[in-house]
Amino acid sequence: DSGVTQTPKHLITATGQRVTLRCSPRSGDLSVYWYQQSLDQGLQFLIQYYNGEERAKGNILERFSAQQFPDLHSELNLSSLELGDSALYFCASKFREGHNEQFFGPGTRLTVL
Amino acid sequence: TQLLEQSPQFLSIQEGENLTVYCNSSSVFSSLQWYRQEPGEGPVLLVTVVTGGEVKKLKRLTFQFGDARKDSSLHITAAQPGDTGLYLCAGHTSGTYKYIFGTGTRLKVLA
Numbered sequence: 611d612s613g614v615t616q617t618p619k620h621l622i623t624a625t626g627q628r629v630t631l632r633c634s635p636r637s638g639d640l641s642v643y644w645y646q647q648s649l650d651q652g653l654q655f656l657i658q659y660y661n662g663e664e665r666a667k668g669n670i671l672e673r674f675s676a677q678q679f680p681d682l683h684s685e686l687n688l689s690s691l692e693l694g695d696s697a698l699y700f701c702a703s704k705f706r707e708g709h710n711e712q713f714f715g716p717g718t719r720l721t722v723l
Numbered sequence: 724t725q726l727l728e729q730s731p732q733f734l735s736i737q738e739g740e741n742l743t744v745y746c747n748s749s750s751v752f753s754s755l756q757w758y759r760q761e762p763g764e765g766p767v768l769l770v771t772v773v774t775g776g777e778v779k780k781l782k783r784l785t786f787q788f789g790d791a792r793k794d795s796s797l798h799i800t801a802a803q804p805g806d807t808g809l810y811l812c813a814g815h816t817s818g819t820y821k822y823i824f825g826t827g828t829r830l831k832v833l834a
Binding site: 645655713714 | 758765795815825
Protein backbone atom coordinates (compact mmCIF):
# COMPACT_ATOMS: atom_id res chain seq x y z
CA ASP A 611 0.00 0.00 0.00
CA SER A 612 1.60 3.25 -1.21
CA GLY A 613 -0.54 5.50 0.96
CA VAL A 614 -2.05 7.19 -2.09
CA THR A 615 -5.77 6.64 -2.53
CA GLN A 616 -7.88 7.07 -5.63
CA THR A 617 -11.62 6.93 -6.10
CA PRO A 618 -13.52 5.50 -7.78
CA LYS A 619 -11.68 2.32 -8.74
CA HIS A 620 -13.86 1.78 -11.80
CA LEU A 621 -16.01 4.17 -13.77
CA ILE A 622 -18.22 3.39 -16.74
CA THR A 623 -19.87 6.23 -18.58
CA ALA A 624 -21.10 7.31 -21.99
CA THR A 625 -19.59 9.55 -24.65
CA GLY A 626 -20.20 13.22 -24.07
CA GLN A 627 -20.40 12.87 -20.31
CA ARG A 628 -18.23 14.46 -17.62
CA VAL A 629 -16.52 12.64 -14.75
CA THR A 630 -14.36 13.58 -11.78
CA LEU A 631 -11.55 11.42 -10.48
CA ARG A 632 -10.26 11.98 -6.97
CA CYS A 633 -6.82 11.46 -5.46
CA SER A 634 -5.58 11.79 -1.89
CA PRO A 635 -1.78 11.94 -1.64
CA ARG A 636 0.35 10.34 1.05
CA SER A 637 0.27 12.20 4.32
CA GLY A 638 2.70 15.11 4.10
CA ASP A 639 3.21 14.94 0.34
CA LEU A 640 2.79 18.30 -1.38
CA SER A 641 3.02 17.27 -5.04
CA VAL A 642 0.38 15.41 -7.01
CA TYR A 643 0.90 14.11 -10.55
CA TRP A 644 -1.77 12.76 -12.90
CA TYR A 645 -1.05 10.18 -15.60
CA GLN A 646 -3.03 8.41 -18.30
CA GLN A 647 -2.24 4.87 -19.35
CA SER A 648 -4.09 3.41 -22.31
CA LEU A 649 -4.14 -0.32 -23.05
CA ASP A 650 -0.60 -1.59 -23.56
CA GLN A 651 0.72 1.96 -23.56
CA GLY A 652 3.20 3.69 -21.36
CA LEU A 653 2.36 6.31 -18.79
CA GLN A 654 1.55 9.70 -20.24
CA PHE A 655 2.10 12.61 -17.89
CA LEU A 656 -0.92 14.92 -17.77
CA ILE A 657 -0.38 17.56 -15.10
CA GLN A 658 1.36 18.27 -11.80
CA TYR A 659 0.30 20.33 -8.80
CA TYR A 660 2.47 21.45 -5.94
CA ASN A 661 0.90 22.77 -2.75
CA GLY A 662 -2.23 23.90 -4.57
CA GLU A 663 -0.62 25.43 -7.62
CA GLU A 664 -0.16 24.05 -11.10
CA ARG A 665 3.52 23.26 -11.61
CA ALA A 666 3.83 21.49 -14.96
CA LYS A 667 1.64 20.43 -17.85
CA GLY A 668 2.10 17.47 -20.11
CA ASN A 669 -0.10 16.09 -22.85
CA ILE A 670 -3.35 17.14 -21.23
CA LEU A 671 -6.32 17.81 -23.49
CA GLU A 672 -8.29 21.03 -23.20
CA ARG A 673 -11.33 18.91 -22.25
CA PHE A 674 -9.44 17.83 -19.14
CA SER A 675 -8.72 19.97 -16.10
CA ALA A 676 -7.45 19.43 -12.60
CA GLN A 677 -7.03 21.19 -9.31
CA GLN A 678 -5.44 20.64 -5.93
CA PHE A 679 -7.34 21.74 -2.86
CA PRO A 680 -6.06 23.25 0.41
CA ASP A 681 -6.13 19.83 2.07
CA LEU A 682 -3.85 18.69 -0.81
CA HIS A 683 -6.25 16.22 -2.37
CA SER A 684 -6.63 16.59 -6.11
CA GLU A 685 -9.37 16.08 -8.66
CA LEU A 686 -9.07 15.41 -12.38
CA ASN A 687 -12.10 16.48 -14.41
CA LEU A 688 -12.70 14.89 -17.78
CA SER A 689 -15.45 16.36 -19.95
CA SER A 690 -17.05 15.72 -23.36
CA LEU A 691 -15.74 12.19 -23.04
CA GLU A 692 -14.76 10.25 -26.13
CA LEU A 693 -14.21 6.53 -26.65
CA GLY A 694 -10.48 7.16 -26.82
CA ASP A 695 -10.47 8.52 -23.27
CA SER A 696 -10.96 5.00 -21.94
CA ALA A 697 -7.84 4.29 -19.93
CA LEU A 698 -6.33 3.84 -16.52
CA TYR A 699 -5.78 7.14 -14.75
CA PHE A 700 -3.15 7.19 -12.03
CA CYS A 701 -2.20 9.83 -9.58
CA ALA A 702 1.12 9.87 -7.79
CA SER A 703 2.46 11.98 -4.98
CA LYS A 704 5.82 12.99 -3.70
CA PHE A 705 6.98 15.09 -0.79
CA ARG A 706 8.56 18.05 -2.56
CA GLU A 707 10.91 19.01 -5.36
CA GLY A 708 14.29 17.41 -4.94
CA HIS A 709 12.67 14.18 -3.78
CA ASN A 710 12.24 12.41 -7.06
CA GLU A 711 10.49 9.22 -6.02
CA GLN A 712 6.79 9.15 -6.78
CA PHE A 713 4.29 6.91 -5.05
CA PHE A 714 1.37 5.77 -7.12
CA GLY A 715 -2.22 5.16 -6.27
CA PRO A 716 -4.11 2.07 -7.46
CA GLY A 717 -5.64 3.93 -10.39
CA THR A 718 -9.12 4.58 -11.74
CA ARG A 719 -10.18 2.53 -14.72
CA LEU A 720 -12.39 4.66 -16.95
CA THR A 721 -14.50 3.01 -19.62
CA VAL A 722 -16.34 5.25 -22.07
CA LEU A 723 -19.07 3.46 -24.03
CA THR B 724 9.05 13.34 -28.28
CA GLN B 725 9.90 10.32 -26.14
CA LEU B 726 12.98 11.17 -24.13
CA LEU B 727 13.46 7.75 -22.56
CA GLU B 728 13.72 4.70 -24.79
CA GLN B 729 13.69 1.26 -23.23
CA SER B 730 14.85 -1.96 -24.79
CA PRO B 731 13.84 -4.59 -25.31
CA GLN B 732 10.14 -3.78 -25.52
CA PHE B 733 9.12 -7.38 -24.77
CA LEU B 734 11.06 -10.21 -23.18
CA SER B 735 9.95 -13.76 -22.52
CA ILE B 736 12.46 -15.99 -20.75
CA GLN B 737 12.65 -19.20 -18.77
CA GLU B 738 12.96 -19.26 -15.00
CA GLY B 739 16.59 -19.13 -13.94
CA GLU B 740 17.85 -17.10 -16.89
CA ASN B 741 19.53 -13.71 -16.59
CA LEU B 742 18.39 -10.57 -18.41
CA THR B 743 19.23 -6.91 -18.85
CA VAL B 744 16.85 -4.06 -19.61
CA TYR B 745 18.17 -0.77 -20.96
CA CYS B 746 16.90 2.78 -20.57
CA ASN B 747 18.49 5.33 -22.89
CA SER B 748 18.21 9.04 -23.51
CA SER B 749 20.05 11.85 -25.23
CA SER B 750 19.22 14.08 -22.27
CA VAL B 751 20.89 14.29 -18.90
CA PHE B 752 18.76 13.24 -15.95
CA SER B 753 19.18 14.53 -12.42
CA SER B 754 18.19 11.06 -11.22
CA LEU B 755 16.43 8.00 -12.55
CA GLN B 756 13.87 5.76 -10.95
CA TRP B 757 12.93 2.21 -11.87
CA TYR B 758 9.39 0.97 -11.28
CA ARG B 759 7.60 -2.34 -11.75
CA GLN B 760 3.95 -2.39 -12.68
CA GLU B 761 1.58 -5.35 -12.58
CA PRO B 762 -1.61 -5.44 -14.66
CA GLY B 763 -4.32 -3.12 -13.35
CA GLU B 764 -2.13 -1.70 -10.61
CA GLY B 765 0.00 1.39 -10.18
CA PRO B 766 3.76 1.32 -10.69
CA VAL B 767 5.78 0.45 -7.60
CA LEU B 768 9.12 2.13 -7.03
CA LEU B 769 12.11 -0.23 -7.05
CA VAL B 770 15.10 2.09 -6.81
CA THR B 771 16.47 5.58 -7.41
CA VAL B 772 19.92 6.18 -8.87
CA VAL B 773 21.42 9.63 -8.57
CA THR B 774 25.16 9.68 -9.17
CA GLY B 775 26.76 8.95 -12.54
CA GLY B 776 28.23 5.44 -12.46
CA GLU B 777 26.21 4.46 -9.41
CA VAL B 778 25.33 0.79 -8.93
CA LYS B 779 22.58 -0.35 -6.61
CA LYS B 780 21.54 -3.89 -5.76
CA LEU B 781 18.16 -5.08 -4.63
CA LYS B 782 18.36 -8.83 -4.03
CA ARG B 783 18.67 -10.32 -7.55
CA LEU B 784 18.23 -6.94 -9.27
CA THR B 785 21.20 -4.73 -10.10
CA PHE B 786 20.66 -1.16 -11.29
CA GLN B 787 23.30 1.02 -12.88
CA PHE B 788 23.27 4.71 -13.81
CA GLY B 789 25.47 5.71 -16.73
CA ASP B 790 28.52 7.87 -16.11
CA ALA B 791 26.97 10.75 -18.07
CA ARG B 792 23.55 10.25 -16.40
CA LYS B 793 21.90 9.70 -19.78
CA ASP B 794 21.22 5.99 -19.48
CA SER B 795 20.55 3.22 -17.01
CA SER B 796 20.28 -0.53 -16.93
CA LEU B 797 18.48 -3.13 -14.88
CA HIS B 798 19.98 -6.61 -14.65
CA ILE B 799 18.03 -9.50 -13.16
CA THR B 800 19.89 -12.63 -12.12
CA ALA B 801 18.15 -16.01 -12.06
CA ALA B 802 14.74 -14.61 -13.02
CA GLN B 803 11.67 -16.01 -11.31
CA PRO B 804 8.00 -15.99 -12.36
CA GLY B 805 7.38 -13.38 -9.67
CA ASP B 806 9.56 -10.96 -11.64
CA THR B 807 6.94 -10.87 -14.39
CA GLY B 808 5.63 -7.38 -15.03
CA LEU B 809 6.14 -4.09 -16.83
CA TYR B 810 9.42 -2.40 -15.96
CA LEU B 811 9.55 1.37 -16.35
CA CYS B 812 12.38 3.83 -15.97
CA ALA B 813 11.53 7.46 -15.26
CA GLY B 814 13.06 10.74 -14.24
CA HIS B 815 13.33 14.48 -14.50
CA THR B 816 15.64 16.00 -17.05
CA SER B 817 17.75 18.70 -15.51
CA GLY B 818 15.87 21.98 -15.13
CA THR B 819 12.34 20.71 -15.71
CA TYR B 820 9.43 19.72 -13.49
CA LYS B 821 8.08 17.24 -16.04
CA TYR B 822 8.51 13.66 -15.00
CA ILE B 823 9.15 11.42 -17.99
CA PHE B 824 8.48 7.69 -18.16
CA GLY B 825 10.27 5.33 -20.46
CA THR B 826 8.53 3.28 -23.11
CA GLY B 827 8.51 0.22 -20.84
CA THR B 828 9.77 -3.35 -21.00
CA ARG B 829 7.22 -6.09 -20.58
CA LEU B 830 8.88 -9.12 -18.98
CA LYS B 831 7.40 -12.59 -18.74
CA VAL B 832 9.24 -15.29 -16.83
CA LEU B 833 8.03 -18.79 -17.56
CA ALA B 834 8.18 -21.50 -14.90
